[in-house]
Amino acid sequence: MGQPATEADGSLALWVCNRCGWVYAPAEGDPTRRIPPLTAFERLPPDWSCPSCGADRDYFFH
Numbered sequence: 001m002g003q004p005a006t007e008a009d010g011s012l013a014l015w016v017c018n019r020c021g022w023v024y025a026p027a028e029g030d031p032t033r034r035i036p037p038l039t040a041f042e043r044l045p046p047d048w049s050c051p052s053c054g055a056d057r058d059y060f061f062h
C-alpha cells in the first residue's frame, strides 16, 4: 500500500496459502520463521512452509 515494489529484486507481491488463506507479505517477512522484512517469496528458504497450517511453498499462489 503506497510502497513501490522493487521489481529488480524479485516480487514484493503478496502470496496466499491455498490451504488456509494465510498471506505472506514480503514487506513484513515472517517473524515466526526469522524471515526478515523485504524478503521476496522467491527468496524464502526451500524448507519454508506456511506458519499457519504447515503447507509447503507449492501451495502458495499470487
Ligand SMILES: [Zn+2]
Pocket (backbone or CB within 6 Å): 017, 018, 019, 020, 021, 022, 050, 051, 052, 053, 054, 055
Ligand atoms: Zn497455510
